[in-house]
Amino acid sequence: MNPHDVEVVDTAPLQVSTDTNDASVGTLLEMQEVSKRFAMSGGFISRRKSYLHAVDDVTLKIPRGGSLGLVGESGCGKTTLARLALRLIEPSSGSVTFHDFQNGPVDVATLNGRQLKAFRSQAQMIFQDPYQSINPRFTVFDAVAEPLVVQGVGNILERRHRVSEMLEMVGMSPAEGFLFRYPHQLSGGQRQRVAIARALVLGPALVVADEPTSMLDVSVRAGVMKLMNDLRRDLGIGYLYITHDLATARYMCDQIAVMYMGKIVESGETEDLLRNPKHPYTKALLSAVPVPDPSYVRPEVEINGSVSAPIDPLDRCRFYERCPMAIEFCKAAPHPGLEPKGDGRLAACYRI
C-alpha cells in the first residue's frame, strides 16, 4: 500500500492526535543503529562481565500506514527490538526517531514526562497472549477505557461512547452486550479483539504487535488478521508486526525483515522476499515451513545446529556456524553489513 494513499478516517471525537497528513508523510518510525546489550552475571570468582547482544546495530524504517514484519526464531531478539521501538526499555546505543504528528521528528530517547506520555498515546502495543494481557478483574469497558483514563481523555460519557465505538470497530457487536463482561466470559478471539480495541482507543499512529495471533485458534486467527489489516487500511496505522510465522507475515506485512541472533540479515518487499530469498538463513527458514499441499515435496532444510544466545559474540557473521554456503573468508571477516543486493533488497552476506 502506498502510504500517500492512506485515508485518515477521523472517527474519534476525542482523538488525541489529529492530522497525520503533515510534512513528515513517509516515515513513521526510524531506528538507527540500535543495539541492546544485557549484562550477564559473571559468577562469584570471575569479575569479568559478559554481555548478551540481544539487538545489534539494527536500522529500520516503518512508513506511515505501512506494515513491517519482523521474522525470526524464538530468542532472536524480535521482542527486544519491539520493546526498544516503544521505549519500554532503553537502547544501549543508537537512536529511535518517531515522526510526530505536530512537532516533526522526535528522538524517543530524550522524551520525558508529558512528552513521553504523548508519545505513548501515539505508539501502542498488542501482546501475544490475550489471556494474560487483560486484567481479569476489569470489565471489557474498564480494559478499553483505561488508556483514556490514563491520558485524561474525555468524561465518563464520552469514554463510554468511544469504547462502544471501538468495540463495534473490532467486530464485537452490539457493543452493549460486551461492555460489562469480564475476560473469563470471552473466547480467545474476543479477548484479542478487546486487546486490539484497547491499543487503538487513543488513535495511535504506530502499533507494535508481538505475535498477536499465535495463541489463537486457526479459524479465529484469520478473523483477527483480517481485522488488523482492515484497521490499518481504514485508520492509516503503521504496524511493526512480530511473528515467527512467515505465512502470517505474508498476509500482514508489506515488508519483511528477517532477524537472526540480534542482527537483521535480510529485508525487502514481502512477496519478492518470499519468492526469491537471498540470505541462506531466510532460505532455510522458508524451506522449513510445512506446506499444506500433500503433493508438494519440500526440500531438505540445509542448516544444522540450533540457534545459540549471542553472548559476547565474535565479530564475524553470526550465521557462520550453521551456514551451508560459508567459506573460509566468512570465518575471518567481520559481520557483513546489511547491503543492497538489487531490487530493493538488503542482505547481510558475503556470498550473495
Added chain:
Amino acid sequence: MSRPLLEVRDLTLRYQTMQGSLTAVDSVSFSLDRGQSLGLVGESGGGKTSLGLALMKLLPENSKLTGGRILLDGVDLFHLDENQMRPYRWNRISMVFQAAMNSLDPVYKVGEQIAEAIEAHQSVSHHQAMSTVGDLFDLIGLDRNFMNRYPHEYSGGMKQRAVIAMALSCEPDLVIADEPTTALDVISQDRILRQLRLLQKQLNMAMIYVTHDIGVVAEVTDYVGVMYAGQLVELGKTSEVLSSPRHPYTAALMSSFPSVTGEKKELVVLEGEPPDLTVESEGCRFADRCAHSTDMCRIIQPTLVDHLGHRYACWNPQDGALERPVTHRTELPSGDVNGVPTR
C-alpha cells in the same frame, strides 16, 4: 484380510460440567494399521484431545465413556478397568502430551525420568533401563551426555525430543502425539517431524497426530480426520482430503490457513463459533456456520458415508475442486552453489 491395529467404533465420551452434560466425542469410528499415521484436525474444543485421551482411557474425573469399542489388536479396551489397562498404557499405546515443555519434572535428570517410565512398565533393572534410554537418545537425535542433565538445561526442541523418547521407550504399537511441535519454531519443528516420520516407518508404529496445522498434516500423515463439535465430519487419505475436501468445514478450515507458497489467496474467515455442546441439537452441528446449509441440514443429522474410501458427513458435499495454487518456490542451493535457481 488382516485385522487393523486399532479399530474404534462409535466411541462416545461425555463430560459432566457445571453447565450440564456435553458430548465431547460423539460416535467416532475409524481404524488404523501398523505403520500408518492419522492426523486429527479441527478447532479447539472440537474433541481432538479428548479423543486421544479416550483411546488411552486417561480421562478426567468428570468424564465417562458412554459407548463404543476401542479394539487394539482385537482386544476391547473399553471395558478394562484401571488395573487391566496398565499393561496396555505405554507398552502398547503411548502419548506425547501437549505442552511437552511442562511434562518433564524439573528436579529429576531427564535420563532418570525416562528410565523411571521404563521401569514402571517393564520388569527390567535400572541399569538396563538406563542403557535403553541411551539407545533412545541416539534414536531421537539427542546427545547421550544430556541424559544426566536437568530439563532447564534443555532447549525447547530438546525437551520435545526427550518427551518423544519417553513415549517411544516401551516400543509401543501406537503413539498419540498431541500438538507435538506447536510450541517450537519452524526449523526445530521440521527436524522433529522428519525424525518422527522416519522412526514411525522404521519401527512400524501407528501414529495419531493431533494438530491444528494443516501443513503438518499434509507432510506427516497418511490419513486425516476432521473433527467438529466432537464428531468426525470427514475422513480419508490425506492427499485426497486436502486436494478435494468435501465437507464445507474442511474447505473453510483450509482456506482460513495462510500459506507461504503459491499465489496469495484471500483468507476466508469462518464466521461464528462452534456450537454449545451442552445443548442437544438435531441436524448438522455445522449448519449455522455453513454457507451451503439447507433446511434439511437443520433437521436431520448427516452420517459419515463412505465414497470409495473418502468418508464425509454432509448433505451438500462440495465438488472438491478447491483451488490449489501452483506451488512455486525457490530451491535451496547445495553446498557452495552461489546462484539461486527459481522454479
